[in-house]
Amino acid sequence: MGRFVAWLSDLRVAIVLLLLIALSSAIGTAIPQGDAPRSYIEAYTDTPWLGLLHGEQVLQLQLDHIYSSVWFLALLTWLGLTLILCSWRRQWPALQAARTWIDYHTPRQLSKLTIAESxxxxxxxxxxxxxxxxLSRRGWLMQSTGNRFAARKGTAGRVGPLLVHTGLILLMLGATWGxxxxxxxxxxLAPGRTLNLLNRTGEVQVSILLEAFQVDRDPTGRPxxxxxxxxxxENGAALEYEISVNHPLRHRGITIYQADWSLAAITLQIGRSPQLQLPLRNFPELGNQIWGLILPAWKxxxxxxxxxxENEQGPINIFDTDGTLLTLLWPGGPSVNVKGLPIRVSSILPASGLLLKRDPGVPLVYLGFAVMIVGGGLSLIxxxxxxxxxxxxxxxxxxxCNRNLAAFANEIPNLLKETALANQQG
Structure with missing residues (x-):
């Protein structure tokens, strides 16, 4: 049992686990997460992922939801247990040893230390x-006994690894909880539309109205x-915010990200008809960002x-049933005769892609990062x-000395020279 615990708390095991977790996270970045199962089957049927995994295998290995998969959570649990055992078996005794005064009685004992001078x-x-x-003037703690003394400095450096391990465990707990x-x-959400978030009792907790959505484009038209x-x-109180990519809104435990955009509807006039606002849908088989609609046959x-x-600025391509391009229309432009009937496009309504997340583990994650930063700083001492x-x-x-031994090896001779000079002057 003791041998197994020693293996489990080995630093090399922790490094391997960290590499596996990093590799899993890289796979989670390469494979879209949380999509419908059918989308993986369709995406990887003809072209397997990395030439190895078909859609069914991706689903079987839980690669469609890596961060909540059983094996990924098992890796996090294993790493957490390894860090706890390592702290208990190595870091805590090292801290206790650094805080315990050791009394050497003879010069022969000192000669066996890493650095020894006479x-x-x-x-x-x-x-x-x-x-x-x-040494006292330079901040060293002293313990004197007769013709000898012991001094120490930088004991706080031994706390650093413990805090780093604690921060990693808090971070993993927060991520798992989230x-x-x-x-x-x-x-x-299209401008003017409202999204209601309900609480557990079914009542409206927060009502979110999209007042306006804007796409900033460069001179070439790229977003x-x-x-x-x-x-x-919320509860009768009204608040207004603007969000954008990399500038989310955090409100009462809910984070609202500007994640994507789309085209919601097109407003057009056919002949002498009133203005018609018709919904658009995405056609991924034609391209990554292609929206459109099919108008039925004329009378x-x-x-x-x-x-x-392709975007809210146009143009609108009009195709016949055989794929022939008939004409182009521009939002706000003049009407164009299509198969004997004039069509005019008044505007195109873009939609904002909002991502709403409630993550109860965020405070633990932030606390874990803070503890790790403090621990990393102390570890440099x-x-x-x-x-x-x-x-x-x-x-x-x-x-x-546990760190920068070369500098410490130069410090002791300098201390002895300073002591000899002070002794001569005295």
Missing amino acids: LSCADPSSALHSLSTT VLAGKRLEKF EQFRSRLHLE DGDGPIFLSI ATRQIWAIASDGQLHVGGL
């Missing part, structure tokens, strides 16, 4: 006092930024026509220990 002097006791005074208990909703102006009503029996649109014994016309000094 200084010949006429009055070793005076040199010992000078060295003790120098995956299991969090909620996610993606919704395309640069999406902006949504929202009007929120004289001519076949239907297909209207195809070197824990140093010095022992000195005055004996037989010599001052014997030895030291230990």
Whole structure:
């Protein structure tokens, strides 16, 4: 059992687990998460993912929802257990050892330390006092006993690894809690439309009205930024916010992201008809961002026509049933005769793609990051220990250091030189 616990708390096991978790996260970035099962079957039937996995295999391996899959949560649990055991078996004893005073009685004991130096002097006791005074002035903690003393500095550095492990565990707990208990909703909302969020009793908790949606484009027409102006009503209070990509809204545990955009409807006039607002739908088989609608046949029996649109600025491509391009229309432009009937497009209504997330684990995740940052900073502090014994016309000094040993090896001779100079002047 002890051997198994020792293996489980091995740093190499933790590194392997971190690499597996990182690889899983990379796969989760490459494969869309949370889509309908049929979409994976359709996407990877003809072209398997990486040439290896078909849609059914992607679903069987739970690669469509990696972060909530059983095996990914098992990896997080395993890593958390490894960090706890490592802290308990290694880091905590190291901290206790750094806080425990060790009393070396003879110069021979000091000579076995990592760094050991001896200084010949006429009055070793005076040199010992000078060295003790120098170290105290520089912030070292001291414990003196007769003709010897022990000094230490940087004990807080031993707390750093414990805090890093604690922060990682908090981060994983928060992420797991968010995956299991969090909620996610993606919704395309047209300007003037309202989205009501209900509480557990079925009552409206927050009402979200999209007042306006804007797509900022560069001179070539490519989208640069999406902006949504929202009007929120909650318990009679009204609030207005603007969100954009990378600038979400956080409100009472709900985060609203500007995630995507779409085209919702087209307003047109056919002949002498009134203005007609007709819904648009996406046609992924024609391209990534292609919307359109099919207008039925005219009264004289001519076949239907297909209207195809790529963005809210136009143009609107009009195709015949055989795929022939009949003409182009522009929003707000003049009417164009299509198969003997004039058609005019007044406007195209874009829709804002909103992503709403409620993640109860976010505070734990933020706390975990904060604890890790503090722990990482403390881990940079070197824990140093010095022992000195005055004996037989010599001052014997030895030291230990867990970090930057080369600098510490240069520090002790400099301390002895400073002590010798002070002793001569005294």
